Amino acid sequence: MSDAVFDVALIGYGPTGATLANLLGQYGLSTVVIEKDAGIYALPRAVHFDGEVMRVFETAGLRAEVETISRPGLTGMHFNNAQGETLLIRGGTHARGPHGCATNHYFHQPALEAVLRQGVKRFACVQVHTQHEVVAIDENDEGATLLVKSISTGSSFSVSSRYVVGCDGARSLVRKVLGSPMTDLGLHQPWLVFDVLLKTEMPRLPDHTVQHCDPVRPMTYCNVTGQRRRWEIMLLPGDDPAEMVKPETLWKLVSPWVQPEEAEIERAVIYTFHSILGQGWRRGRLMLAGDAAHQTPPFLGQGMCAGIRDAANLAWKLDAVLHGRVSDELLDTYESERSPHVHAFIDLAVRLGDIIQTTDPQAARERDAKFKAGQPTIFEFPTPRLGPGFWLGDVGPVGQIFPQPELADGRLLDQVLGVHFAVIGTPEVLAQVSEDTRQRWHHHGAVVLVATDPLVLTWLQTQHASAVLLRPDRYIAGMARSASELDRICLGLLAEVETAH
Structure with a gap:
């Protein structure tokens, strides 16, 4: 360990760190993961992810395994008033949404983490050290050296890596080293999170998530997986937190829906829901991801999703930099792209929270x-569109993620495109690009796909485009109507970051 220099060191092995470890392993990057806990935290935490995140798991080669421990959410999220009338419904509950899977999924976090960690074991290039804690970080021009302490023995050793990603949560050591300030976006509200396991079938409980927008006591109900159910209960002025988590109080609060003999308590804990966005996600060789960089209220189920998107954005950029295809200036686009994207989700979650958390009766009426x-x-x-970064153009879906249709041969698009750049275009446009553009595609390992599939052709026609350049994370880097325009896009994007051509 002391002699090796890893490509990437990941601090933290939650969903963000474990997803990033899988993606880096696929790229063959030598990676070391340092995690202070001995094993997976056994109790529920996050319960929802979206279709784009399932697509990331698919890219990591784990979709089938994740599907076995999750369920598609096909009945939406309903915002009901105190009389039970539905005010608002979250749409996008299709079984086959734009990412080639259901748009929403529910899961038990320990089960998901087990799948992700098992996936990491596929890669000899990834080392994992649990029960170890990073206690100091020493930066230099070539990378960073981590002082790592064994929690079980107290012994210490050093780990060197070319880049470090802090996936180490809200109390991130890496963020402290970076000195990254956190911007408060306005929400700090304590809620009681109450998880139960049903002992019997309860058809009277709805299949869908319900936001009870009752000014007397705002609540959320969620059908998780199997017999797992969750209530999130807003604390009001005068509530005693110690009293709120007592079983007699818990059962009283949920008595309209479930009785003590019908379920057993798995967990009851009070969280303060925050809306916070960090500034300065990267300095030199150090970067932040997940809760270390941002915290999202749970009203849209996007907290963990944001961290997974961070991992997908970082993985291909680290691969391109560490394999010498581009300069590390590409990493400057990480925060500039991801921060506005996260901000958009946080803003929507806060607005939804305002609807749910109304406690003034007149305001509720x-x-x-x-x-x-x-x-x-x-x-x-x-x-939302990515913030400024590695994409070109300001019309249509450029800067947004490309859909994943099922092709005529039964395969999903990403199965054909792999994990590098991709160019999809009509035969005429692809045949007329310059030799310099072709060499550039070869330099970046791009897959070139002639658009003959009816769904892909229809998409291009709808966008009035003849070709599209896709990044490895499947965000649209540029769209072109002609071969010369495709040449300009590839020159304007790829040539800007190349180190050798």
Whole structure:
């Protein structure tokens, strides 16, 4: 360990760190993971991820395994008022959404973490050290040296790596070393999270998630997986936190839905829901990901998802840099792209929280009247554009993620494209690009796909495009109407970051 120099050191082995370890392992990058806990935290935490995140798991080669421990959420999320009337419904509950899978999924976090950690074992290039803690980080021009302490023995050793990613949560050591300030986006509200295991079938409990927008006591109900159910209960002024987590209080709070003889308590804990966005996710060889960089309220189920998206954004950039295809200036696009994207989700979650957390009766009546002017409002799952970075153009879906259709031969698109750049275009445009562009595609390992599939052709026609350049994370880097325009896009993007051509 003391003699080796790893490509990447990951501090923290939660969902973000474990996903990034899988993606880096696929690229063959030597990676060391340092995690202070001995094993997976056994109790529930995150319970939802979206279709884009399932697509990341698919890219990591783990979709089938993740599907065995999760369930598709096909019945939406309903925001109901105190009278049980539905005000608002989260749409996007298709069995086959734009990412080639269900748009929403529910899961038990320990089961997901077990799948991710088992996946890491496929890669000899990834070492994992649990029950070890990073106590100091020494940066230099070539990388960083971590002082690592064994929690079980107290002994210490050093680990050197060319890059370090802090996936080490809200109390991140890496963030402290970077001195990255956190911007408060306005939400700090304590909630009681109450998880149960049902002892019997309970058809009276809805299949869908319900946000009970009751000013007397705002609550959330969630059907997780199997017999797992969750209630999240907003604390009000005057509530005693110690009293709120007592079994007699818990059962009283959920008595309209479940009785003590029908379920057993798995966990009851009080969290403060935050909306926080860090500034300065990268300095030199050090970077932040997941909760170390941002914290999202749970009203849209995007907290863990944001960290997984961080991992997907970072993995291909680290691969390109560490394999010498591009300069490390590409890593400067990590925060510039991801921060506005996360901010968009946080803003929407805060707005949804404002609907749920209304406790003033008159304000609640006014809210209900606005929604009841028509049928329940349906809002679709957001697809924000990346912030400024490695993409070119300002029209259509450029800077957004490309859909994943099922092709005519039964394969999903990503199975054909792999994990590097991809170019999809009509035969005419692909045949007319310059030799310099072709060499550039070869330099970056790009897959070139002639658009003959009806769904892909329809997408291009709808966007009035003849070709599209996709990044390895499947975000659209550029769209072109002609071969010369595709040449300009590839020159303007790829040539800017290349170290050798």
